[in-house]
Amino acid sequence: MSKTSSTVHGPNGSIPKANTWLLRTEHHGEERGRTYFKSRSTREIRNLQMRKNISHATTTIREKRKKVVSEVPNWEDLRTRASQIKQHTLANLDVYLEEFERNVTKAGGKVHWARDAAEAREIALELVRESGASSVIKVKSMVTEEIGLNAYLSENGIEATETDLAELICQLAGDESSHILVPAIHRNRVEIRDIFEATFAQKGSLEADPPKIAEAARKHLREKFLRSTVAISGGNFLVAETGSVAIVESEGNGRMCLTLPNNVISIVGIEKVIPTMEDLEVFLTLLPRSSTGERMNPYTTIWTGRPPAQMAPEKETTEDRKSYNIILLDNGRTRVLSDEVGSQALACIRCSACLNVCPVYERVGGHSYESVYPGPIGAILTPQLVGDELAGDLAFASTLCGACYEVCPVKINIPEILIHLRSIHSDHRRDTMSGNLERGSFGIVGIVMGNTNLFNIASSSVSLILKYGGPLLNRVGKYLPPINGWVESRNLPKAPNGSLRDAYRKGTLDDLLKK
Amino acid sequence: MTSSKNEILQRIRQANTSQVTGVRTQSTLIRMAPVGDTEPRMDHDDLVKLFIERVEDYRSTMVEIGPNELASAFEKVLKGIEAREGFDTICVAPPLLHLFNKTVAGYKVANPDQLTLTDYNSKVLGTLSGCAIGLATSGTIIFNSSDDEAPGISTLVPDHLFVVINESQIVQDIVGAITSFDLGRPLTMVSGPSATSDIELARVEGVHGPRNLTVFVVRQ
Ligand code: SF4
Numbered sequence: 001m002s003k004t005s006s007t008v009h010g011p012n013g014s015i016p017k018a019n020t021w022l023l024r025t026e027h028h029g030e031e032r033g034r035t036y037f038k039s040r041s042t043r044e045i046r047n048l049q050m051r052k053n054i055s056h057a058t059t060t061i062r063e064k065r066k067k068v069v070s071e072v073p074n075w076e077d078l079r080t081r082a083s084q085i086k087q088h089t090l091a092n093l094d095v096y097l098e099e100f101e102r103n104v105t106k107a108g109g110k111v112h113w114a115r116d117a118a119e120a121r122e123i124a125l126e127l128v129r130e131s132g133a134s135s136v137i138k139v140k141s142m143v144t145e146e147i148g149l150n151a152y153l154s155e156n157g158i159e160a161t162e163t164d165l166a167e168l169i170c171q172l173a174g175d176e177s178s179h180i181l182v183p184a185i186h187r188n189r190v191e192i193r194d195i196f197e198a199t200f201a202q203k204g205s206l207e208a209d210p211p212k213i214a215e216a217a218r219k220h221l222r223e224k225f226l227r228s229t230v231a232i233s234g235g236n237f238l239v240a241e242t243g244s245v246a247i248v249e250s251e252g253n254g255r256m257c258l259t260l261p262n263n264v265i266s267i268v269g270i271e272k273v274i275p276t277m278e279d280l281e282v283f284l285t286l287l288p289r290s291s292t293g294e295r296m297n298p299y300t301t302i303w304t305g306r307p308p309a310q311m312a313p314e315k316e317t318t319e320d321r322k323s324y325n326i327i328l329l330d331n332g333r334t335r336v337l338s339d340e341v342g343s344q345a346l347a348c349i350r351c352s353a354c355l356n357v358c359p360v361y362e363r364v365g366g367h368s369y370e371s372v373y374p375g376p377i378g379a380i381l382t383p384q385l386v387g388d389e390l391a392g393d394l395a396f397a398s399t400l401c402g403a404c405y406e407v408c409p410v411k412i413n414i415p416e417i418l419i420h421l422r423s424i425h426s427d428h429r430r431d432t433m434s435g436n437l438e439r440g441s442f443g444i445v446g447i448v449m450g451n452t453n454l455f456n457i458a459s460s461s462v463s464l465i466l467k468y469g470g471p472l473l474n475r476v477g478k479y480l481p482p483i484n485g486w487v488e489s490r491n492l493p494k495a496p497n498g499s500l501r502d503a504y505r506k507g508t509l510d511d512l513l514k515k
Numbered sequence: 516m517t518s519s520k521n522e523i524l525q526r527i528r529q530a531n532t533s534q535v536t537g538v539r540t541q542s543t544l545i546r547m548a549p550v551g552d553t554e555p556r557m558d559h560d561d562l563v564k565l566f567i568e569r570v571e572d573y574r575s576t577m578v579e580i581g582p583n584e585l586a587s588a589f590e591k592v593l594k595g596i597e598a599r600e601g602f603d604t605i606c607v608a609p610p611l612l613h614l615f616n617k618t619v620a621g622y623k624v625a626n627p628d629q630l631t632l633t634d635y636n637s638k639v640l641g642t643l644s645g646c647a648i649g650l651a652t653s654g655t656i657i658f659n660s661s662d663d664e665a666p667g668i669s670t671l672v673p674d675h676l677f678v679v680i681n682e683s684q685i686v687q688d689i690v691g692a693i694t695s696f697d698l699g700r701p702l703t704m705v706s707g708p709s710a711t712s713d714i715e716l717a718r719v720e721g722v723h724g725p726r727n728l729t730v731f732v733v734r735q
Contacts, residue, residue: 057716073555094527107699113520165722166713182713189714210714214722221723226636242698252671252709252724259667260632270523277694284689284704288653295569296653296706299724302693303701308660308667310632330523338530 041368064293086347103243107305117147140164141234178366231257354404395421467495569654573707641675
C-alpha cells in the first residue's frame, strides 16, 4: 500500500506551478498556495444560510436519484460495464486518443494537445485571436475552470461570458462554484436577484422568484447568443471509433453555443475518451439518472468533426461553414494514471452523485475544499492533480462511510483511494516533528495494548483523567499541542462509571449494564 | 523538441507500463459484463404507452392522433396557445408543408428555407418538425438533422417546439438506439422543454431553448 513521494509525482517529474490553478485558496492570493480544509471548513460550517441551501439541494436530488435508479433493473450491470469500459480505455489511452484524433480530423475538425494548463490557455487564446473575435460565450465546463481560462482571456482583452445560469451567477458575483452540477447552490433566490440587479438588470426591476430570474437571464444572454462568433465548451464524452463529441446539458445554452457561433473550441481532459458509440449508450443511461435524478437530461448534442450548423449542411455557404477545434488536456492526468490505486479517479464522469450523499460535503459545503473539484471526487482528485504537498489534507475530508462508492455510476472506490492518499500523506510527514510525534505515540499505544498490566494501568488512569480533567481539557485543550488537533473540534467523552473489565472481575457486570 | 502530442502519449505509455496488475489489457473489452435490458422487453402497444407517459412526465403536452389528423390537431393546439405580440409565424418542416394552406390558426406558415436567425428570434412562435426516433424509457426524442426535420436553430430559438412522431418510430431505450445513426450529421436528443434547477433547485422551464414541448404521436 505504501507509496513513496516519487509515485505521487509519477514518473513524469514534479508538478508544474501552472497546475495549481485548480486550487483557489484565498490565503495566498495570486500564489495559489495550498488547501486548508480544516480551518476553511471550520469557518464555512458556521454559514447557516449556505448549509440550509446545500442540504435542501442534496436531499432533493438524492431522493430523485433513488427513484429513477430503482426503475432500471440492470443498474448494477450497467455500473459494472461502465467501470470496465473506463478501465479498459485508460489502459489503452494512447491508442484511443490517437484513434479519436484521426476520426475528428477525417470529419473536418482539428485536434490540439496541451501538456498543462498554460499550454491549453495559450492554444485557446490563439484560436480566438485567429477568429478575430473580442468576446466568447461559454458552455459550462469544469476543465476551463481548472485551467483558469476566463481570467487569462480577460487579461488578454477577450471577454468570456458564462451562459449556464449558475455559472453566470457565480461569474457576476465573483463567487467560486460550490457544486459540480449546481455551482451556485450556496446562494438563495434573494441573493441571486440582488446579484442580477447589481450587474445587468435594473434596480428594483426583478422579483425574487426563480421563473422571473431565469427569464431575466434568458433575455440578457439571448443577445449574446445571437451576436457571438466563438463558443468555448468542455465535453462529456469523446468517442474514439467515430471522432464524435457529446455534450449533456439542461438549459439549451449548450445547444445555443454549439449551434449559433461559427467557431467552436472544446477543451477536454484526455480521460474523457471512450471507445465506441455503444459505450456512449451505457453512459447516457447512467449519467442523467445519477446527476440530476432525471431519466434523461433535456438536451444532449452529439457531433462529429463539426458541431450542428444553423442550417441544413447542404444549404450552407462556405462562409457559414463551421470551424471546430478541440484541445486535449493532460494537466496532471497522466501522473494520476501512473498510480495504480489512484488512477480509478480518472473514470469519473462528473455526475456529482458522490457530493449529494456525502455527510461531510453536506455540512461544510463546496468552498471548504478550496478546489474546482469539491466533495468526495475533489478529495481524491485534487491531491493527485496538484500533489500531496499542496492538497494532501483533502484526503482527510471524509468519514470513510462509503456512501459515495455505493452511488458512483462508474464504481470508483473512493474510500480506498482516500486511505491510499492518507498513507502517502503520512509517509510524507515521516520526517516532520508532528509526524514523528504521531508515529511515536502510536508506537507507545502499541506497546501498552500488547501488555495486560500496562493496559489495566492505562485504562484506569484514562478514566481518572477524563473524570477530573475532562471539563478543563475541553476548555484549554485547544491551546495545548499536540492534543489541540483533536480537542479543537471535539469534546472529550464523559468518564465511564468503571470499565467493563473491572466489573467483570468484581462480578458487578449486571449492575454496570443496567446503568 | 518533441511535440506536446508525443510527450503526452509517451507519458501515458510510461504510466501504463508501470502498472503491475494485469487487469488493464485489451482483452477486458471482450469479457465485459452483459448489460441486459433496462426494462423487460415490452410489446409495442405498451411501449407507446410508456413513451407517452414518460414524455408527459417532463411537463410536455402529448397529443395522440390518427393517421390523417395532424393538420387539424395542430390547429387546435395552436389556438390554445397564448399569442405573443409580433410572433405571427410558424415554421414547418418541408415534408409537412403540404398539410397547410399558407396559414394555420391565423399564423403564417413558413418554410425554414425562407427564415433567418433574426426571424426565429423575433417572429417565429414555434416550429413543427418530424424526428428520427423516440425512446420510450426516458421519453426522449432524437433529431438527426435529416430532411424530414426543420433545421437546428428552428427547434432551438423559438418558444414552442412541436414534434410529430409515428408510433413505429418509438423504440424501447437508448441501448442499441444511437449506434444505428449515420454520424455524419449531428444528433440532438431532446427530453422535455429546456429547464434549469440552478436557483434553489426549483425547476423552471424554458431557459434558453423552447419553453414548451408538444408531441403528436400518430397511431395507426
Ligand atoms: S466520482 Fe463517481 S459519483 Fe462522484 S462525480 Fe465522479 S462519477 Fe459521479
